Amino acid sequence: MRFLLRAVRFILPFVVLGACVFVTWYLLKNPPPQEKKEMPPTFVRVEGTVLNKTEYELRVRSQGTVQPRTRSTLLPEVSGKIIEISPSFRPGGFFGQGDVLMRLDPLDYETAIVIAKGTLAQAEVMLAEEKARADQAVENWRAMGRTGTPSALVTRAPQVAKAEADVASAKAQIMKAERDLERTTIRSPYACQVLEQAVDVGQFVSQGTILGRIFAVDYVEIRLPLPERESQFLKLPQSFRDQSTATEDGAKVFLKSIVAGKPVAWEGKIVRVEGSLDAETRQATAVAQVTDPYARRADGSPPLTIGAFVEAEISGEPLRDVYIIPRNAVRAGNEIILIDRPQNTLRRLTVDPLVSNEKHIVVSASAAKAPKPGDVLCITPIPFPADGARVLPSIDGQMEADTAKEDKPAGKEPPMMVKPATT
Known part of the structure; x- marks a missing residue:
């Protein structure tokens, strides 16, 4: 009996091991059938808009500092002691042409x-x-x-x-x-404002003594650098050797600045273009003129003071037969994405904008690389668009029909929709 128990203990592990090997071999030789599933194509839902030719009111942006058209240093032509000074002869005081500034003995x-x-x-x-x-x-x-x-x-x-x-x-x-x-009676040579007072009553002055500094207030000037691409659409007065000009009236200029925490606007015009380009930027510089900047205005706005920094928008000629493309629909390198219907496939196109700003770019409809009227522009940012990729567009607020259903084999589920990645 004891011998039999020992034999069973010795043989049983080999029996179990053999059974495991047999089951493994059988499963390898006769694997269970696997169910095959096809993943439906994934389409991105995007927003689109139809491109139509339109007209664009051009505003060329620039900036500059307000400068007086004339600045003078007052010097006496005779010597003498100052016996009288006008109460207004202080920094900020105004004088009309011919007004008495001071008197000498x-x-x-x-x-x-x-x-x-x-x-x-x-x-x-x-x-x-x-x-x-x-x-x-x-x-x-x-x-x-x-x-x-x-x-x-x-x-x-x-x-x-x-x-x-x-x-x-x-x-x-x-x-x-x-x-x-x-x-001995020193008068203002033109309508002016006092910038600096250098003398006072009782002081003896001679020829060459600086009495003060003034600047003209009939109008001020602002030097505005012009971007090369946009300047071709501006109405700029050009001077020639025979003193004639190509255009009589310059473009309008709309100026704005922040004064005491409030936005203030002025209107002027381009009066001339400087004769040389900037040595560093190679840009032309236009000079804008604002007439009577210190006049009291009905809205109570402050005057346009000397030295103020202003942002300018120069009104240009209207651009006709152009497309206005939102900036968020433009990729690096001025590339846009079009949606070709009726298959709703993507097509990348590189355009050459006429002008651009932080909100949109303007493309000529007659350019060699330009969309056609009626083309659909994709305005949803897509990180990695591929030519021919299919999407589900909503064009100008209207959802397009799912053309993928027409190509779907019978018995298959409709394609799964996913939201696009945002940039």
């Missing part, structure tokens, strides 16, 4: 006029005496029985000429003294 120049008039009186007396001597000399010469024309020395012509010159000199001295007296 006129006493020395009034005295000079009196002295010059006395000199003139003496010179006129000497001239009268010389003319009388000349007449008497001619009579004496004829009384001596001489005939012919007396010489210049006989008629005292040199003496008379000197006396006449002395009279003219005295008159010139009076005119100079009167001009110097007028120059």
Whole structure:
């Protein structure tokens, strides 16, 4: 009995191992049938819009700093002590053309006029005496029985000429003294605003002393660099050697800036284009002019001050027969995606925009690489679009029919829809 138990214990593991090998061999030789399933194609749901020719109002953007059209440093033409200064002659004060800015002590120049008039009186007396001597000399010469024309020395012509010159000199001295007296009153050469005051009452000034600095307020100028691509569509006044211009009126300019935390707008126009390109950017520079920038406006907006930084939009000629393509539908390298109907397949197209900004690009409909009227533009960003890939578009808010159902074999499920990846 004990022997039998030992034999069973020895044989049983081999029996189990053999059974496992047999089952494994049988399963390998007779595998169970596997059910085959086909994965349906995955289509991306996208938004599209039909492209139609339209007209685009061009606005070329630029920026610049407000500068005065004329800036002057005031210098006295005569010397003297300042005895009066206008209360408005302070930084920010306004003056009209010819207004009195300050006065110098006129006493020395009034005295000079009196002295010059006395000199003139003496010179006129000497001239009268010389003319009388000349007449008497001619009579004496004829009384001596001489005939012919007396010489210049006989008629005292040199003496008379000197006396006449002395009279003219005295008159010139009076005119100079009167001009110097007028120059003691310093007036504004044009309508201006005071930028800097350098002197005050009681100070003695001489020729070359800086009294202050002013700038004209009839209009201001803004230098605006022009982008090369967009500038071809602008109406720019061009100057020529014969002083003529290609266009009489420049393009309108709309300026805006932030003043005291509030947006303020002004309107001006392009008056000229500078004669040379910028050495660094190779761009042309247009000069915009805003008339009467310090006038009070009905809306209470502040004036356009010197030194203000402004953003400008230059009105250009309207672009006709163009497509306006949203910026979010444009990929790197100015590539757009079109949806070809009725199969709703993708087609990539590289375009050459006429102008562009952060919102859209404008493409000419007549360009060699341009969409055709009625083409559908895909406005949904697709990370990796492939030519010929099929999508499910919603065109201008209307869902297109699923053309994939027409190609679906009988008994198959419709294609599964997935949302596109966003960028």
